[in-house]
Amino acid sequence: MIEIKDVRKxxxxxxxxxGINLTVxxxxxxxxxxxxxxxxxxxxxxxxxxxxxxxxxxxxDGTVVHAKDTDLNKLRRKVGIVFxxxxxxxxxxxxxxxxxxxxxxxxxxxxxxxxxxxKQLTHVGLREKLTVYPSRMSGGQQQRMAIARALAMSPEYMxxxxxxxxxxxxxxxxxxxTLKMLAEEGMTMICVTHEMAFARxxxxxxAFFHQxxxxxxxxxxxxFGAPQHPDTQAFLASVR
Amino acid sequence: xxxxxxxxxxLAFLAQGAAMTLAVTAVSVTAGTVLGIIFGxxxxxxxxVWAAPLTFVLDVFRSVPLLIQLVLGNAIQAIxxxxxxxxxxxxxxxxxxxxxxxxxxxRGGIEAVPATTRRAARSLGMTWWQDMRYIVAPLATRVSxxxxxxxxxxxxxxxALVLWLGLIELLRASQILVTRLQEPLFILLICGVIYFVIxxxxxxxxxxxxxxxxxxx
Numbered sequence: 097m098i099e100i101k102d103v104r105k106x107x108x109x110x111x112x113x114x115g116i117n118l119t120v121x122x123x124x125x126x127x128x129x130x131x132x133x134x135x136x137x138x139x140x141x142x143x144x145x146x147x148x149x150x151x152x153x154x155x156x157d158g159t160v161v162h163a164k165d166t167d168l169n170k171l172r173r174k175v176g177i178v179f180x181x182x183x184x185x186x187x188x189x190x191x192x193x194x195x196x197x198x199x200x201x202x203x204x205x206x207x208x209x210x211x212x213x214x215k216q217l218t219h220v221g222l223r224e225k226l227t228v229y230p231s232r233m234s235g236g237q238q239q240r241m242a243i244a245r246a247l248a249m250s251p252e253y254m255x256x257x258x259x260x261x262x263x264x265x266x267x268x269x270x271x272x273x274t275l276k277m278l279a280e281e282g283m284t285m286i287c288v289t290h291e292m293a294f295a296r297x298x299x300x301x302x303a304f305f306h307q308x309x310x311x312x313x314x315x316x317x318x319x320f321g322a323p324q325h326p327d328t329q330a331f332l333a334s335v336r
Numbered sequence: 337x338x339x340x341x342x343x344x345x346x347l348a349f350l351a352q353g354a355a356m357t358l359a360v361t362a363v364s365v366t367a368g369t370v371l372g373i374i375f376g377x378x379x380x381x382x383x384x385v386w387a388a389p390l391t392f393v394l395d396v397f398r399s400v401p402l403l404i405q406l407v408l409g410n411a412i413q414a415i416x417x418x419x420x421x422x423x424x425x426x427x428x429x430x431x432x433x434x435x436x437x438x439x440x441x442x443r444g445g446i447e448a449v450p451a452t453t454r455r456a457a458r459s460l461g462m463t464w465w466q467d468m469r470y471i472v473a474p475l476a477t478r479v480s481x482x483x484x485x486x487x488x489x490x491x492x493x494x495x496a497l498v499l500w501l502g503l504i505e506l507l508r509a510s511q512i513l514v515t516r517l518q519e520p521l522f523i524l525l526i527c528g529v530i531y532f533v534i535x536x537x538x539x540x541x542x543x544x545x546x547x548x549x550x551x552x553x
Contacts, residue, residue, distance in 0.1 A: 144459060172461040183456035187474045187549070196470060197460035242456070249460060 097121055098143060098253060098286070103152035105138055112138050114308040115152070120286055122252075125279045127287045127295040130305035131331060136288045137180075139305075140255045143286070144168075144175045156253070173201065176246030177255040180262050182238040184230030190217065191226040194245045202249065209248075216244040220274050236267030240274055247278075254278065256287040292335055296320050304328045342522075346513055353509025354530050360423070360505060361492040364430035368491070369484070371431065372438020377468075379439060380446045397436035403497050405429050410501050426498035434491050441483045445476030478549050485542035489535050506530060 098120040105113040112135040120126050128136040141147040143154055145161045145168040154161040159171060185193050194213035198204045204212070217223060220240040230238050239259055246254065256275060260268040272294050279285060279298040289295055295302050296316045303313040304325070312325040323329045375394060379387040397405070409429040413420045420428070449472050457467040499508035510527040514520045 146455060146459060169458075169461045169463050172459055177459045179452060179456065181452050183450070183453045185453065185457070185471055187478065197462060200466050200470060201461040245460065 097155075097157060098284075099153075099155045100139070100143070101153045101155075103139070103142060103154060104150045105135070105142055105147065106150050112308050113142070113149075116310055118303065118310065118313070120253075120284065122284050123282050124300045125283075125285045125287070125298050126301050126303060127289055127299040128303045128305055129289065129292065129295055129331075130311075133307075134305040135308040136305045137257050140177060140257045140286065140288055143255060144172050144177055146177075169201070173249050174252045175255065176249060176251035176253070177257065178239070178242050178246050178259050180258040182235065182242040182259075182262075184238050184241060186230055189227050189229055190222060190233070190241050193230065193241060194248045197245070198248050212248050212250075213244070216247045217241070219247070219277075220244045221270070234267055235263045236270045239263065239267075239271050243271075243274055243278075253284045253286070256285065256289070258288050258290065260289070260291060290335075292320070292332075304331065306331070342513075342517060342519070346517075347526075349513065350506065350509050350526065350530065353504055353506040354534065356503060356505040357492065357495055357507075358534065360426055360430060360495045360498055360503070361488070363427045364434050364495065365488050365491055367427070367431035368434025369438050371435035373442050375435060375439035376442025376446065379443050394436040394439055397432050398440070402429075402433055402494050403500060405433060406497055406500055422498070422501040422503050426495075426501055426503055430491060430495060430498070433494075434487065437487050438484065441480045441487065442476065444483070445478075445480035446472055448479040449475045478546075481542060481545060481549075485539060488538060492535065492538075493531065 098118075100116055100118040103113055103116045104111065112133070114135075116135070116139060118126070128139070130136050138147065142149050143156070143161065145166070149162055156171060156175060159166055161168075161171065185196065188196065191210065191213055194217055195206075195209040198209040198212055199206065202209075214223070214226065217226060220243055222237060222240055222244065225233060225237065225241075230241065233241070243259075259275070260271050263271065268291070272291060275285070275287065275294070276298050287295070287298075299316050301313055302316050302319040304311050304319060304323070304327070306325075306327040312319060312323060312328045319328065320332065323332055375390060379391060382390075384391075406426065406429050410422070410425050413425050413428075453475075454467055454471060457471045458464075462470070496505060496507040499505060499511075504512070506527060510523050514523045517523060
């Protein structure tokens with residue numbers, strides 16, 4: 097369970113998160129929608145401790161993320177994150193990209209790491225690309241590789257930060273299909289996205305962020321069908 | 337009577353000079369690169385403000401002509417009664433000179449690795465050291481290599497200046513022969529060819545590595 101309690105976060109004088117409260121249960125898929133600069137991506141990087149927070153508390157299965165004695169490297173093994181920019185390691189083949197962390201972080205043998213990597217790459221439809229370098233692949237393929245790379249650590253939670261925003265429109269579908277597949281398999285996920293149809297399809301709950309505040313949260317039917325907050329209504333009207 | 341024809345002994349003398357050039361270069365580039373990596377990483381880790389004193393010292397080594405550094409270095413070791421041989425003094429000064437340039441190359445290489453790539457590595461649970469070792473080092477090496485090869489070739493040629501401390505390296509050996517044989521153009525041509533023969537494999541090796549590391553083209 098991920099518990100976010102009254103989290104505040106500022107970049108110098110700009111407060112981007114103004115007291116966020118959100119609890120995500122095991123097996124739940126929560127998507128976060130909202131305009132640019134609403135703080136949704138920042139929240140994800142705070143959840144796995146890549147960014148410090150100014151106030152409040154985030155706990156993952158009882159571990160306080162920003163406590164001084166928390167081993168973040170250990171915590172991050174169970175919280176995978178995939179970013180808007182797919183961030184392939186360009187000097188490694190697809191297989192090596194996915195094997196690296198299981199080998200070096202989990203300390204698995206080469207054989208075991210390779211087995212896991214092949215399994216995850218097959219899972220995201222890249223079985224044919226094992227020996228290829230990332231630069232030879234499309235953005236969609238690189239993003240699926242990044243997903244496989246995160247999954248190879250056997251995370252219990254996955255955070256997706258606008259993973260389709262940097263892709264050509266024709267490549268968005270293949271990545272979203274991968275996310276849907278994960279959701280159906282019961283992965284606990286928090287997805288920041290601009291893909292409304294996707295949010296509506298896969299989410300258990302959808303949260304709308306506006307200017308650093310979670311203005312509204314509810315089931316997809318509630319949020320898309322009958323939004324309560326005027327800002328949500330305005331946002332949904334603008335993206336339709 | 338002086339013998340004014342080039343003999344095998346003279347060529348052997350030149351070869352000895354070349355060996356000295358190679359020795360000074362090898363020691364200085366090795367030590368300078370190790371120091372340069374340490375300084376380069378420190379400068380990135382500390383940030384511009386905290387690294388300012390280090391950056392300033394390195395800037396001094398980059399700005400003062402090498403000849404002056406050698407002469408001053410030799411004077412300082414004499415005053416401090418260190419009793420260093422000219423070879424030692426030459427290597428120490430050239431190493432620091434190399435380190436100053438190398439740290440700049442390394443810093444540029446590290447900073448060329450996108451922050452988002454490093455963030456992805458850390459988000460997989462890698463430690464700072466694992467990120468440096470498996471992501472930053474290989475990528476920064478690729479970026480830094482051409483400049484580092486250039487530095488190595490430059491240092492090899494600049495190492496001729498150690499003749500001022502009395503070391504008989506390639507250029508000094510050539511001068512000695514010129515004095516005796518009175519054939520400056522011919523001797524210097526041979527000297528130049530030897531410099532080229534030493535440099536060419538280094539340059540080609542760099543080219544080879546560059547090619548091998550870009551399997552994506």
